[in-house]
Amino acid sequence: xxxxxxxxxxxxxxxxxxxxxxxxxxxxxxxxxxxxxxxxxxxxxxxxxxxxxxxxxxxxxxxxxxxxxxxxxxxxxxxxxxxxxxxxxxxxxxxxxxxxxxxxxxxxxxxxxxxxxxxxxxxxxxxxxxxxxxxxxxxxxxxxxxxxxxxxxxxxxxxxxxxxxxxxxxxxxxxxxxxxxxxxxxxxxxxxxxxxxxxxxxxxxxxxxxxxxxxxxxxxxxxxxxxxxxxxxxxxxxxxxxxxxxxxxxxxxxxxxxxxxxxxxxxxxxxxxxxxxxxxxxxxxxxxxxxxxxxxxxxxxxxxxxxxxxxxxxxxxxxxxxxxxxxxxxxxxxxxxxxxxxxxxxxxxxxxxxxxxxxxxxxxxxxxxxxxxxxxxxxxxxxxxxxxxxxxxxxxxxxxxxxxxxxxxxxxxxxxxxxxxxxxxxxxxxxxxxxxxxxxxxxxxxxxxxxxxxxxxxxxxxxxxxxxxxxxxxxxxxxxxxx
Amino acid sequence: xxxxxxxxxxxxxxxxxxxxxxxxxxxxxxxxxxxxxxxxxxxxxxxxxxxxxxxxxxxxxxxxxxxxxxxxxxxxxxxxxxxxxxxxxxxxxxxxxxxxxxxxxxxxxxxxxxxxxxxxxxxxxxxxxxxxxxxxxxxxxxxxxxxxxxxxxxxxxxxxxxxxxxxxxxxxxxxxxxxxxxxxxxxxxxxxxxxxxxxxxxxxxxxxxxxxxxxxxxxxxxxxxxxxxxxxxxxxxxxxxxxxxxxxxxxxxxxxxxxxxxxxxxxxxxxxxxxxxxxxxxxxxxxxxxxxxxxxxxxxxxxxxxxxxxxxxxxxxxxxxxxxxxxxxxxxxxxxxxxxxxxxxxxxxxxxx
Numbered sequence: 001x002x003x004x005x006x007x008x009x010x011x012x013x014x015x016x017x018x019x020x021x022x023x024x025x026x027x028x029x030x031x032x033x034x035x036x037x038x039x040x041x042x043x044x045x046x047x048x049x050x051x052x053x054x055x056x057x058x059x060x061x062x063x064x065x066x067x068x069x070x071x072x073x074x075x076x077x078x079x080x081x082x083x084x085x086x087x088x089x090x091x092x093x094x095x096x097x098x099x100x101x102x103x104x105x106x107x108x109x110x111x112x113x114x115x116x117x118x119x120x121x122x123x124x125x126x127x128x129x130x131x132x133x134x135x136x137x138x139x140x141x142x143x144x145x146x147x148x149x150x151x152x153x154x155x156x157x158x159x160x161x162x163x164x165x166x167x168x169x170x171x172x173x174x175x176x177x178x179x180x181x182x183x184x185x186x187x188x189x190x191x192x193x194x195x196x197x198x199x200x201x202x203x204x205x206x207x208x209x210x211x212x213x214x215x216x217x218x219x220x221x222x223x224x225x226x227x228x229x230x231x232x233x234x235x236x237x238x239x240x241x242x243x244x245x246x247x248x249x250x251x252x253x254x255x256x257x258x259x260x261x262x263x264x265x266x267x268x269x270x271x272x273x274x275x276x277x278x279x280x281x282x283x284x285x286x287x288x289x290x291x292x293x294x295x296x297x298x299x300x301x302x303x304x305x306x307x308x309x310x311x312x313x314x315x316x317x318x319x320x321x322x323x324x325x326x327x328x329x330x331x332x333x334x335x336x337x338x339x340x341x342x343x344x345x346x347x348x349x350x351x352x353x354x355x356x357x358x359x360x361x362x363x364x365x366x367x368x369x370x371x372x373x374x375x376x377x378x379x380x381x382x383x384x385x386x387x388x389x390x391x392x393x394x395x396x397x398x399x400x401x402x403x404x405x406x407x408x409x410x411x412x413x414x415x416x417x418x419x420x421x422x423x424x425x426x427x428x429x430x431x432x433x434x435x436x437x438x439x440x441x442x443x444x445x446x447x448x449x450x451x452x453x454x455x456x457x458x459x460x461x462x463x464x465x466x467x468x469x470x471x472x473x474x475x476x477x478x479x480x481x482x483x
Numbered sequence: 484x485x486x487x488x489x490x491x492x493x494x495x496x497x498x499x500x501x502x503x504x505x506x507x508x509x510x511x512x513x514x515x516x517x518x519x520x521x522x523x524x525x526x527x528x529x530x531x532x533x534x535x536x537x538x539x540x541x542x543x544x545x546x547x548x549x550x551x552x553x554x555x556x557x558x559x560x561x562x563x564x565x566x567x568x569x570x571x572x573x574x575x576x577x578x579x580x581x582x583x584x585x586x587x588x589x590x591x592x593x594x595x596x597x598x599x600x601x602x603x604x605x606x607x608x609x610x611x612x613x614x615x616x617x618x619x620x621x622x623x624x625x626x627x628x629x630x631x632x633x634x635x636x637x638x639x640x641x642x643x644x645x646x647x648x649x650x651x652x653x654x655x656x657x658x659x660x661x662x663x664x665x666x667x668x669x670x671x672x673x674x675x676x677x678x679x680x681x682x683x684x685x686x687x688x689x690x691x692x693x694x695x696x697x698x699x700x701x702x703x704x705x706x707x708x709x710x711x712x713x714x715x716x717x718x719x720x721x722x723x724x725x726x727x728x729x730x731x732x733x734x735x736x737x738x739x740x741x742x743x744x745x746x747x748x749x750x751x752x753x754x755x756x757x758x759x760x761x762x763x764x765x766x767x768x769x770x771x772x773x774x775x776x777x778x779x780x781x782x783x784x785x786x787x788x789x790x791x792x793x794x795x796x797x798x799x800x801x802x803x804x805x806x807x808x809x810x811x812x813x814x815x816x817x818x819x820x821x822x823x824x825x826x827x828x829x830x831x832x833x834x835x836x
Contacts, residue, residue, distance in 0.1 A: 103750045147624045161599050174810045181748040182789045183767040186805040192631030196624040213680040240539045242652035285703030341620040373621040413622035432612050439821035
C-alpha cells in the first residue's frame with residue numbers, strides 16, 4: 001500500500017516534491033516539542049492548492065492519516081508526524097499573493113512567515129497585528145491552526161480577530177471558502193471553528209488577513225517592583241484606570257537574573273518583578289495614557305521606571321523580553337514551557353502555588369508572561385541526562401495547568417493542545433463536551449485521518465487517566481463556574 | 484437558577500422524544516429576523532442576571548435572559564461597554580438574542596463584532612445536555628471554538644445559558660462630524676480614513692450626508708478632529724442619531740417594503756441598485772429598501788464578493804439568508820445534526836441549508 005501511495009504522489013501534476021528516504025525525513029521528525037519524535041511514511045511539499053487536493057484524495061482513498069506542518073515552531077507537538085502517516089509540509093506555499101492598502105487586507109499562502117506579512121505591508125504604513133514570539137519563522141497557516149496570540153493581543157486581538165477568509169481543503173478533496181472579504185458571511189461561523197482546530201478539520205491553503213494602520217506614536221516603559229504582588233497590582237491598576245496597553249509583560253526574579261547574566265540588561269538586581277509596558281496611538285492620546293500609567297506605577301511601590309527615549313532604547317527593552325527564553329537556557333540546558341491562562345486577579349495566588357509546587361518537586365520554575373491578558377508561561381527546568389527528570393517535568397507542568405483550571409482558567413492560552421496537553425483536556429472538559437468535539441471532527445473528517453489523536457483526547461484515554469483526575473463534573477473548587 | 488436549567492433540559496428531552504420544535508426567545512425584539520418561527524415558545528427571560536463582573540478583569544459573565552438595558556446600566560457605572568454596540572431594536576432585548584442573531588451595531592468595523600468578544604458559552608444542546616465551552620479568560624485555545632460558533636447561529640445549535648464576554652473601557656470622549664458627500668465620495672473617504680490610525684468608531688451615509696463618529700481619549704479625539712474637517716454635530720443630536728441608526732428607528736427603516744441587508748467588501752464601488760440606500764460600516768453594510776428580484780440581486784452582490792439577507796419585511800419564501808456554497812451546505816446540516824439530532828431547536832430560523 002505504501003508503494004501505491006508513493007506512486008500516486010509521483011503521478012501528481014505539476015510534479016510534487018516528495019521525501020521518502022530516512023535521512024532527509026529526519027529534520028521533520030518533530031516540531032518544537034522536541035521531546036517526542038516520529039518518522040512519517042513520507043513527506044510531501046506541495047507548491048499549489050491543486051497538489052494539496054491530490055495529496056488529500058490519495059490519502060483518503062487509501063485510509064492513510066495525514067499531519068500538516070508549517071514551519072514546525074509549535075510547542076505542543078501538534079505537527080509531529082505519525083509513523084503510519086504522511087506529513088504534508090506547506091512551507092513551499094510561501095507567496096504573498098496580494099497586499100491591498102485600500103481595503104487594509106493581505107492575501108497570503110499558508111507557508112508565509114508571520115513577520116513577512118508585516119514587512120510586505122510596511123510601505124503602506126500597515127501591519128499584521130498578531131505577533132507570536134516566533135514570528136520571524138512561524139507560518140500564517142500554523143497561526144490559524146493554533147489561533148496564535150503574541151505580546152500585543154490585549155489590544156489587537158488573536159489570530160481569529162485578524163483573519164477574514166480562508167481557503168481550506170477538506171478531506172474529500174473539496175475546497176471550502178470560509179469567511180468573506182465583507183465584514184460577515186452567511187451561515188455558521190466556520191471561520192471561528194477553523195481557528196485553533198490544530199489541523200484536525202482541513203488543510204489551509206490560503207489566508208486573507210486584516211491589516212492594521214501603524215500607530216502614530218509608541219511609548220515603552222520598564223518598571224521594577226519589590227514583589228510579584230506589587231507588579232500584579234500595577235497590571236490590574238493600569239487596566240482599571242481605563243488604559244488598554246498594546247503590551248503588558250511580566251518577568252519574575254529568576255528571569256531578571258538570567259537576563260542580567262546573559263546580556264547585562266542593566267536591570268535593578270533587587271527587583272522581584274519587572275513589567276514591560278507599551279502604549280500606542282495618537283501622540284496626544286499616548287501622552288495622556290503615559291501620565292495615567294506612571295501614576296498607577298508609583299502607587300504600586302515601583303522601585304524604578306525606565307522610559308525608552310527612542311527606537312533603539314525600545315529595541316533594547318524588548319530584547320530583554322524576547323531574549324528571555326534564550327537567557328533561561330543559561331540556568332539549565334533543558335526546560336519546558338507551559339501555557340496556562342487565568343483570570344488576571346488570580347496572578348499572585350497562582351504564582352505562589354507555582355512556587356510551592358516547585359519546592360515539592362525540587363525543580364526550578366521561572367515566569368515570563370503576557371500579564372495583561374492573564375496568559376502564563378511558566379518555565380520548568382530539568383536535566384534530560386538524569387533518568388526520569390523529563391517525565392517529572394512533564395508531570396509538574398501538568399500540575400501547573402491544573403492550577404489554572406482550578407482558578408477558572410484554561411490549560412492553553414495560545415500554544416494549543418497538540419499531544420502535550422491531552423491529559424489536561426480531560427481535566428478541563430467533561431465527557432459530553434469531549435464527545436461534542438469528536439462529533440464536530442466527524443462532520444469534517446468522518447474517517448478520522450486528519451491529525452488523528454491530537455488536540456482532543458479519546459474518551460477511553462481520559463477514563464484510563466481517570467485515576468488522577470476528577471470525573472463527571474466533580475471539579476475542584478466547584479464554586480467557580482467553569483465555562 | 485439551577486431549577487430553570489433542569490426544567491429547560493427536561494423540556495428539550497421531552498420535545499426531542501415527541502419531535503416537536505421549540506422556538507427559543509428572549510424579548511422578541513428580533514423575531515422579525517431569520518426564517519419563520521415554528522414551535523412552542525421557550526422563554527429564556529426568567530434565566531437572567533449578571534453572574535460575574537469584575538471591571539478590572541475586562542470580563543463579564545451573564546445569563547442569556549438578561550436584558551441589554553440591565554447590562555448597560557451596570558457597565559455604565561464602571562465606565563465600561565460592550566464594544567460591539569449591540570442593537571436593541573425594541574425594549575427588552577436580551578444578551579442571548581444578541582449572541583444568537585450575531586448582530587452588531589455601528590462600532591463593528593472599528594472595534595469588532597459580537598463574535599470577536601464572546602469568550603465562553605454554557606449551552607443546552609438538542610439532547611438537553613448541559614455543555615460548557617470556552618471560558619472566562621481572554622486567551623483560550625483548548626478545544627474547538629464552540630462559543631464563537633454559537634454566535635449568529637440563530638439558536639439552532641443550542642439554548643444559550645451563560646455567556647462570557649471581553650469588555651472594554653468606555654471611550655471618555657466622543658464627537659461626530661458631518662459632511663456633504665455623494666455616495667462614491669463617502670465610500671472612498673471612509674476607506675481612506677480606515678487605513679489611517681484615527682479613532683473612528685462609526686460611519687454613516689444617507690441621502691448626500693456622511694457622518695463620522697470619533698471615540699477615545701480626549702487628546703486623541705481632539706487631535707483627529709483637527710485633521711478631519713467637517714462640521715461638528717451637537718452632542719445630543721449626535722447621540723440620538725447613532726442610537727437611532729443602531730436600532731433602525733429612522734423612517735428609512737420603518738416601512739413595509741422589504742429591507743435588504745447587503746454586506747459587501749467595504750471598498751466596493753456604488754452598487755447602482757435602483758432602491759433607496761443607507762450605508763454603514765465604512766461602506767461594508769449597505770441597507771436597501773424596496774421590492775427586488777432576489778435571485779438577480781444575490782447574483783449581482785455575489786459578483787462583488789458579498790451576500791444579501793432579507794432583513795425585515797417582504798416575502799421570506801425566497802430565502803432570508805444567502806444560499807451557501809454546496810459543499811458548505813452539507814457541513815451546516817451535519818453540524819446541526821451533531822448539536823440537535825431531531826432538529827427541534829429554532830427549526831428553520833436559519834433557512835439556507
